[in-house]
Amino acid sequence: MQYISTRGAAPTLAFDDVLLAGLARDGGLYVPDTWPRFTAEELRSFRGLPYAELAARVMLPFLGGRVDEQAFRALVRDAYGSFAHKAVVPLVQLDERTWVMELFHGPTLAFKDVALQLLGRLFDHVLGQRGERVTVVGATSGDTGSAAIEACRDRERVDIVILHPHNRTSAVQRRQMTTVLSPNVSNVALQGTFDDAQDAVKAMFNDQPFRDGLNLSAVNSINWARIMAQIVYYVAAGVALGAPDREVAFAVPTGNFGNVYAAYAARAMGLPVAKLVVGTNSNDILARFFQSGTMWANGVTPTISPSMDIQVSSNFERLLFDLMDRDGAATAQVMAEFRATGRFAVSQGQLARALALFEGHRCGEAETMETMASTYRETGYMLDPHTAVGLHAARSAKLDPGIPVVALACAHPAKFPDAVEQATGVRPGLPRHLSDLFEREERLSVLPNDIDVLKDFVRARSRVAAGVA
Numbered sequence: 333m334q335y336i337s338t339r340g341a342a343p344t345l346a347f348d349d350v351l352l353a354g355l356a357r358d359g360g361l362y363v364p365d366t367w368p369r370f371t372a373e374e375l376r377s378f379r380g381l382p383y384a385e386l387a388a389r390v391m392l393p394f395l396g397g398r399v400d401e402q403a404f405r406a407l408v409r410d411a412y413g414s415f416a417h418k419a420v421v422p423l424v425q426l427d428e429r430t431w432v433m434e435l436f437h438g439p440t441l442a443f444k445d446v447a448l449q450l451l452g453r454l455f456d457h458v459l460g461q462r463g464e465r466v467t468v469v470g471a472t473s474g475d476t477g478s479a480a481i482e483a484c485r486d487r488e489r490v491d492i493v494i495l496h497p498h499n500r501t502s503a504v505q506r507r508q509m510t511t512v513l514s515p516n517v518s519n520v521a522l523q524g525t526f527d528d529a530q531d532a533v534k535a536m537f538n539d540q541p542f543r544d545g546l547n548l549s550a551v552n553s554i555n556w557a558r559i560m561a562q563i564v565y566y567v568a569a570g571v572a573l574g575a576p577d578r579e580v581a582f583a584v585p586t587g588n589f590g591n592v593y594a595a596y597a598a599r600a601m602g603l604p605v606a607k608l609v610v611g612t613n614s615n616d617i618l619a620r621f622f623q624s625g626t627m628w629a630n631g632v633t634p635t636i637s638p639s640m641d642i643q644v645s646s647n648f649e650r651l652l653f654d655l656m657d658r659d660g661a662a663t664a665q666v667m668a669e670f671r672a673t674g675r676f677a678v679s680q681g682q683l684a685r686a687l688a689l690f691e692g693h694r695c696g697e698a699e700t701m702e703t704m705a706s707t708y709r710e711t712g713y714m715l716d717p718h719t720a721v722g723l724h725a726a727r728s729a730k731l732d733p734g735i736p737v738v739a740l741a742c743a744h745p746a747k748f749p750d751a752v753e754q755a756t757g758v759r760p761g762l763p764r765h766l767s768d769l770f771e772r773e774e775r776l777s778v779l780p781n782d783i784d785v786l787k788d789f790v791r792a793r794s795r796v797a798a799g800v801a
């Protein structure tokens with residue numbers, strides 16, 4: 333198994349190099365050169381497996397022998413042993429055809445833990461073997477940051493700097509990041525949007541001397557290993573609901589397009605996925621794309637689902653690469669056009685191919701509140717605002733009534749207590765390990781959206797830059 337860049341001009345890498353590389357050197361994102369495929373018999377044999385065993389079986393083909401199998405299995409067992417629910421990603425049935433898959437039983441209460449608990453351990457394993465250190469730099473709209481910090485805190489070979497948009501996350505999300513006072517962790521509150529933060533991270537990766545001087549690594553979903561670990565829960569839900577003998581649809585609240593791209597990957601590996609329903613909040617660039625075939629950014633609006641306040645969805649490039657028949661030069665050209673003009677369009681044929689699988693729906697603020705309220709009233713189930721966006725999209729979608737739909741519950745309601753309380757009348761409480769979150773000391777640096785200032789900050793926090801052996 334080798335990995336190629338979506339822009340076709342970076343070196344082909346093996347798994348362990350991709351894990352540490354983050355963004356490809358040509359600015360593209362790494363994808364597997366071919367998709368491993370499971371037969372129907374293999375998929376049937378996955379039914380009823382413990383999550384860690386399923387995870388190992390789904391991910392092993394991606395390693396290409398570059399991580400020892402027994403060591404990998406131990407990392408996977410350890411990663412998912414830290415989850416509060418024995419099923420790791422349990423399914424809850426809401427009505428006769430709709431399930432919610434709870435992805436928030438990890439330590440920071442969002443789906444990011446599913447991949448990042450493994451990623452932190454993989455970093456340690458691979459860096460220990462190589463005798464190397466890395467400087468991780470990441471952008472977050474609220475959830476990746478805390479999950480990455482939790483996964484990397486106090487790791488000997490990793491320094492981590494996370495950029496979040498100042499005053500645009502929930503207070504719980506911010507405190508989950510800024511109250512971690514480990515010496516290898518730094519938080520930047522960037523005076524800008526998530527898109528500005530993501531842009532700054534990519535600019536650091538695209539500055540080759542800076543990148544090499546700090547041994548930069550990524551925890552965002554530009555890192556292939558994030559996607560790899562997220563594929564597993566789609567397979568888990570699919571086989572639990574009857575795959576490969578029954579198709580399943582997924583409704584995914586979407587921002588950076590990483591989560592729904594993992595579902596696309598699961599389908600490429602043989603899971604019978606009938607439809608992928610993309611739910612956006614009022615930052616609806618993706619919903620507009622799936623309706624028109626044109627992607628155009630029109631500014632980020634703050635919403636009650638702040639983790640999805642994103643306009644430039646970085647993983648869309650991985651789908652675009654396939655829509656362009658894996659032509660890296662053509663993909664690079666479209667991405668350059670988007671960067672220069674804030675707009676690009678695909679052909680009618682490419683749009684038709686995308687629409688054979690995807691469907692996009694926007695969920696405004698009132699609809700998000702109404703979905704949280706009515707679901708609680710009718711079923712007693714409490715949704716966080718992001719999950720509500722996905723569920724609303726599921727209900728708006730044109731789906732075959734015989735096919736089960738899984739709506740992804742990407743965050744615990746207690747991460748967004750104000751919006752949830754306003755919708756349901758009940759204030760969700762944090763679990764015990766976070767019950768004193770608001771009494772903990774915070775540490776963060778508020779910085780302007782200036783790439784030189786940000787680079788200086790990251791350099792100063794990097795033990796690689798300081799020459800520590």
Ligand SMILES: Cc1ncc(COP(=O)(O)O)c(C=O)c1O
Binds near residue numbers: 591592
């Ligand atoms: C709670 C929550 N829901 C949905 C999303 C959107 O996921 P993605 O960016 O993978 O599309 C995010 C952020 O990524 C999130 O934190």
Ligand SMILES: N[C@@H](CCOP(=O)(O)O)C(=O)O
Binds near residue numbers: 472473474554587640
């Ligand atoms: N919603 C995310 C944004 C970053 O997405 P990622 O999947 O690329 O890490 C967040 O919570 O930070």
